[in-house]
Amino acid sequence: MPVPDYQSLMLPLLRFAADGQEHTSREAVDMLATELQLTASERNELLPSGQQEVFNNRIGWAKSYLKKAGLLTYPRRGTLQITSRGQQILAENPPRIDVKLLKQFPEFFDAREPSVNDNAGEQAESVSALRACPQIT
Numbered sequence: 001m002p003v004p005d006y007q008s009l010m011l012p013l014l015r016f017a018a019d020g021q022e023h024t025s026r027e028a029v030d031m032l033a034t035e036l037q038l039t040a041s042e043r044n045e046l047l048p049s050g051q052q053e054v055f056n057n058r059i060g061w062a063k064s065y066l067k068k069a070g071l072l073t074y075p076r077r078g079t080l081q082i083t084s085r086g087q088q089i090l091a092e093n094p095p096r097i098d099v100k101l102l103k104q105f106p107e108f109f110d111a112r113e114p115s116v117n118d119n120a121g122e123q124a125e126s127v128s129a130l131r132a133c134p135q136i137t
Contacts, residue, residue: 003042003054006061010097012036013062014071017082018090022075029059068111069102 012032017023033043033055045054063080066072071086082090085105094101102108 001037001042003038003045003058004036006058006065007096007098009058009062010066011094013059014066014082014086014090014097017072017080017086020082020087022079022081025059025063025078025080028063028080029056032059065099065102065108066097069105069108071097071102 009032012035013028016028016031038055043053043055046052047054047057063072066086067074067080069085070083071089072080073083075081089097089101
């Protein structure tokens, strides 16, 4: 079985956190790898950069997206915990959690878009400020 994409890992990750306890990222990676019956070679497969395992990277992206949508929180560095919103989503028994589902939460967009919008605004302000400055000759 190839390593699943990050969206396919969102629901199993949220289910892992369903007990409401604080869990380490390492616990999540180990449990999901076992649940998905990944082989050692699948777990150890590296990204093209050679710096990180593909599976760990995809779990990281799944965690990040779930956090941006308010389904998970990071109470401390290296830990994760389900939120009440995450519990509500699990209670609805979705067949899959993916970006399409996460788009229903405004915080998801706020977390994904501000850097583009804010950066554009900052750039426009900088250009305006430069244009207002007297020319140095």
